Amino acid sequence: MLNVIEFREKAPRGRGSVPARAPAVVNADISELARRITRLHSSARGEIDEAVLMLDLAAQHARLIARQIGEPSARNDFDDHIATIEQLLQIAREMALKL
Secondary structure, eight states: OTTOOOHHHHSOSOTTOOOOOOHHHHHHHHHHHHHHHHHHHHHHHHHHHHHHHHHHHHHHHHHHHHHTOOSHHHHHHHHHHHHHHHHHHHHHHHHHHTO
């Protein structure tokens, strides 16, 4: 059997002998990661701002629709729901400013 390999003899002896990366390469990697994180953060903030704006426009349209509801109790219920949505949107705006 010539294909038999004895692993104990062929395996490297030092397990902790992983070559270290040069400090310049590590610093370049860290600065690139920092730039990527900054871009992603900025992009996420922009998308959140756009989403809040779109939801605000939807709430404004819902207010216009509420005016067309003829039944007073149904209109009041609808207005209550819109008011809740507007309160949640205000919370979302405040939280988005903290990002």
